[in-house]
Amino acid sequence: MSTLGERLKIARQKCGLKQIQVKERTNINNKTLSGYENDVSEPDTNTLAILAELYGVSHKWLLTGTGEMSIKSNNKNSTSLTEKDERDIGKRMAKIRADLIEGISDDDNTALSFMGEPMSEEAIESLLEALEHAERLATLANKKYIPKKYRKE
Numbered sequence: 001m002s003t004l005g006e007r008l009k010i011a012r013q014k015c016g017l018k019q020i021q022v023k024e025r026t027n028i029n030n031k032t033l034s035g036y037e038n039d040v041s042e043p044d045t046n047t048l049a050i051l052a053e054l055y056g057v058s059h060k061w062l063l064t065g066t067g068e069m070s071i072k073s074n075n076k077n078s079t080s081l082t083e084k085d086e087r088d089i090g091k092r093m094a095k096i097r098a099d100l101i102e103g104i105s106d107d108d109n110t111a112l113s114f115m116g117e118p119m120s121e122e123a124i125e126s127l128l129e130a131l132e133h134a135e136r137l138a139t140l141a142n143k144k145y146i147p148k149k150y151r152k153e
Contacts, residue, residue, distance in 0.1 A: 002065050005039035011055035011062065011069070012037070015080070025136060026050050085139050093132050100124060 002010070012022060019030050028047065035041040043051065052059050060067045081089070113119060119127070 003039050004042060004062065005037045007057075007062055007065060008043075008051060009037040011051070011057045015055050017054075022051075022054065025054060025133070027133060081136065081139060089132065089135050089139060092135060093128065096131060097128060100128070 012019070019033050022028060022033055023030050028050075032041070036043050048062060049059065052062050057069050058067060061069045114123065
């Protein structure tokens with residue numbers, strides 16, 4: 001019988017994802033993910049749910065190794081972004097970045113702030129990374145709402 005770590009690794013590889021890609025999509029550190037896959041540590045229930053959804057596998061299969069591995073899905077591309085999706089996300093993020101920087105450079109009164117304090121460059125980069133992650137998740141979640149005649153499968 002396989003371990004939880006082995007099943008996590010199998011599911012990730014079946015999706016064709018590398019650990020760095022999982023990190024980009026979930027913000028789970030590579031070292032942490034490696035620890036999960038090598039049975040050094042176990043993910044909490046929220047992390048397990050995130051990974052199960054990303055990999056398109058059932059929670060039951062991940063936890064026990066029994067039952068169906070894959071979740072039935074009408075859209076076989078539901079767990080991956082196309083090149084067009086990546087370009088669109090890149091364009092939206094460039095616009096958001098430009099809007100933030102433009103707002104900051106206009107005058108000090110409109111500077112981006114958090115809890116009344118101006119945000120540092122690192123904080124702004126962190127905010128942009130979080131926004132990009134949210135954009136990716138929203139794009140993936142909304143793929144199922146694309147009419148069939150417009151899907152490229």
